[in-house]
Amino acid sequence: MNMNSISVLKLVLFIFWPWLVNSKGEQNRLLVNMTLVQNATALGAYCLDGSLPAYHLHRGFGAGVDNWLLQFEGGGWCNDIKSCLDRSKSNHGSTRYMNKWEVFSGILSNNASFNPDFYNWNRVKIRYCDGASFSGDAKFYNGTSLLYFRGQRIWQAIILDLLPKGLGHAKKAMLSGCSAGGLATFLHCDNFTSYLPNNASVKCLSDAGFFLDERDIALNHTMRSFYEGLITLQGVEPNLNLNCTSTLYYPHLCFFPQYALPFIETPFFILNSAYDVYQFHHILVPPSSDPRRHWDHCKLNVTACDTSQLNILQGFRIDMLTALRDFYQNSTRDGMYINSCFTHCQSETQDTWFAAGSPRIHNKTIAETVGDWYFSRNISKEIDCAYPCDTTCHHMI
Structure with missing residues (x-):
């Protein structure tokens, strides 16, 4: 095979690779290539290791050509130098280690049968490489190790890169995210709105991002302490909602969605499990609160939980609903879908977003409820x- 033939083959693969059948024979598996933000250096926007930030963009078409969906990637956090150094050498801290092609499914699918309301929008997956839900602005250097805590600048650099690509004249737009990306949606929702035309319909959706300020089973504020370390290390506090931080005695609490939510002015949808597996394992029962590992079997299989453990889990659900009470009762523009599945993140996976066997509340799937809310077709609080x-849950444990 000569060089010209190889070049043609590469071109054909580049064009058609996203639609090829994979090794398991799965059809309609959309793979989208990575775009590095070359102008990020002008803003000092770097991943933890100094690499360029990135996103994946799949263009909209037809009636959705002027509509935009941005999805923050999730992946936990780092709150000290060691954990951030470790993270900087992984796909959550450096674009050098990331897969250059990303699967778009669920809310990111381009198939109307799988994603009826957003399939033809411009859809963007924002890669996560800062460790603070895109909110830090600091730098660490001790003469040997260098770390960039530049999540806030990464967010700005990506938005500025997308505006001339069509986002700047969007007619409809939604900012979304899963897990740590779902938390980023709370932190950046109103800022996202400020970049877009005044006549655009802009809304925000957080999936599995409503992390509670909750005591663990040993009555310690484990998650609060974790976030305090993160906020201090990565210089997050100045980037939190100013109306929130000026109101609370402890401004860092505004990193928790329950405290930031009342100050968000953009219409908002909260998708969360009342038994979110991440929160179960890291907020309610972190390893530090269970040194004798009484909860190990329960964590691995909910049917192995004893009566006392189930009562504690039911109490966690009640606390989540209590934290959401005002949002549920007093807001007419917002939406929510709080199901009772032991899971984490449900919008990016096809079988939980919209499929024949998807989870349902009152016979409504997550995709149907989110669509009804965004397009104001129906009251959307489930x-x-x-x-x-x-009995419709897809349990992770």
Whole structure:
């Protein structure tokens, strides 16, 4: 094979690779190539290791050509130098280690059968490489190790890169995210709105990002302490909601969605499990609170939980619903879908977003409820009955 033939083959693969059948024979598996933000250096916007930030963009078409969906990637956080150094050598701290092609499914799918309301929008996956939900602005250097805590600048650099590509004249737009990316949606929702035309319909969706300020089973504020370290290390506090930080005695609490939510002015949708697996394992029962590992079996299989453990889990659900009470009762523009599945992140996976066997509340899928909310077709506030009543769940444990 000569060089010209190889070049043609590469071109054909580049064009058609996203639609090829994979090794398991799965059809309609959309793979989208990575775009590095070359102008990020002008803003000092770097991943933890100094590499360029990135996103994946799949263009909209037809009636959705002027509509935009941005999805923050999730992946936890780092709150000290060691954990951030470790992270900088992984796909959550450096674009050098990331897959250059990303699967777009669920809310990112381009297939109307799988994603009926947003399939033809411009859809963007924002890669996560800072460790603070895109909110830090600091730098660490001790003569040997260099770390960039530049999540806030990464967010700005990506937005500025997308505006001339069509985002700047969007007619409809939604900012979304999963897990740590879902938390980023709370932190950046109103800022996202400020970049877009005044007549655009702009809304925000957080999936599995409503992390509670909750005591663990040993009555310690483990998650609060973790976030305090993160906020201090990465210089987050100046980038939190100013109306929130000026109101609370402890401004760093505004990193928690329950405290920031009342100050968000853009219409908002909260998608969360009342038994979110990440929160179960890291907020309610972190390893530090269970040194004798009484919860190990329960964490691995909810059917192995004893009565006392189930009562504690039911109490966690009640606390989540209590934190959401004003949002549920007093807001007419907002939406929510709180189901009772032991899971984490449900918008990016096809079988939980919109499929024949997807989770349902009152016979409504997550995709249908989010679509009804965004397009104001119906009241979209769904709260599931307590575990184990829901037989449609896709449990992770």
